[in-house]
Amino acid sequence: MDLLLLGLGMGIVGGLFPSPLHLIALAQVALDRWVRAIGILLGPPLVVDGGLLLVTFFFYRFIPHNIAHNVAYVGGAALIGFGVYALIEMRGKGKAEIAKTTRLTYASVTVATLAELTAPGTWVFWLTVAGPIIAEGRMKGYMHAVPFFAGSLVGYYGAAIFSVWLMGKGAALHPKLNKHLFLAANILLLLIGVSYLVRAYLGV
Numbered sequence: 001m002d003l004l005l006l007g008l009g010m011g012i013v014g015g016l017f018p019s020p021l022h023l024i025a026l027a028q029v030a031l032d033r034w035v036r037a038i039g040i041l042l043g044p045p046l047v048v049d050g051g052l053l054l055v056t057f058f059f060y061r062f063i064p065h066n067i068a069h070n071v072a073y074v075g076g077a078a079l080i081g082f083g084v085y086a087l088i089e090m091r092g093k094g095k096a097e098i099a100k101t102t103r104l105t106y107a108s109v110t111v112a113t114l115a116e117l118t119a120p121g122t123w124v125f126w127l128t129v130a131g132p133i134i135a136e137g138r139m140k141g142y143m144h145a146v147p148f149f150a151g152s153l154v155g156y157y158g159a160a161i162f163s164v165w166l167m168g169k170g171a172a173l174h175p176k177l178n179k180h181l182f183l184a185a186n187i188l189l190l191l192i193g194v195s196y197l198v199r200a201y202l203g204v
Helices: 002-016 020-030 034-060 065-093 106-118 120-140 146-168 175-202
Strands: none
Touching: 002 120, 002 146, 002 175, 020 034, 020 106, 020 146, 034 106, 034 120, 034 146, 065 120, 065 175, 120 146
16 A cells, blocks of 8 residues: 555656646647647656666666665655755746647657656656665565556556646646645655655665
């Protein structure tokens, strides 16, 4: 149950944070093209995460379990660091700048996907959060890790679709509402980071 909740929380944070793919999907929602918008939100992240899942899986096959366990501390600290940094940045910028339109082209979707792939947070998640959980699965059976990834998928796609729907309904015209979304995501990220550190310490 703890892995399911951890995965769900991580997914929700990822889905709430705006990305280039969110902005492209938002432009499609404005044109009442929901099928395209959902396809943009679902397709590229599945490709990116599927590839990184394979990379992480094979990488952690050769990492001793005690090292993988210690990496979990790095993951928890990184999550807290990202949350604190994002909160500081949010205060400095003031109102969020989300009300932008982005043309739907193959080039724009490709660039947005590459941005998703090269984002530091993506690699931090896979190598320091998901990786140690995969290592746990190697020790306890890979079905042990399934709830984490199932929760991540449900949380991410649910939150991504919800956030784009909310912005499409008027949040894009009210930056303060967007700011509340970012604040909620950052606070959740801090809580998840703390819970992940506690989980690593207890050796669950």
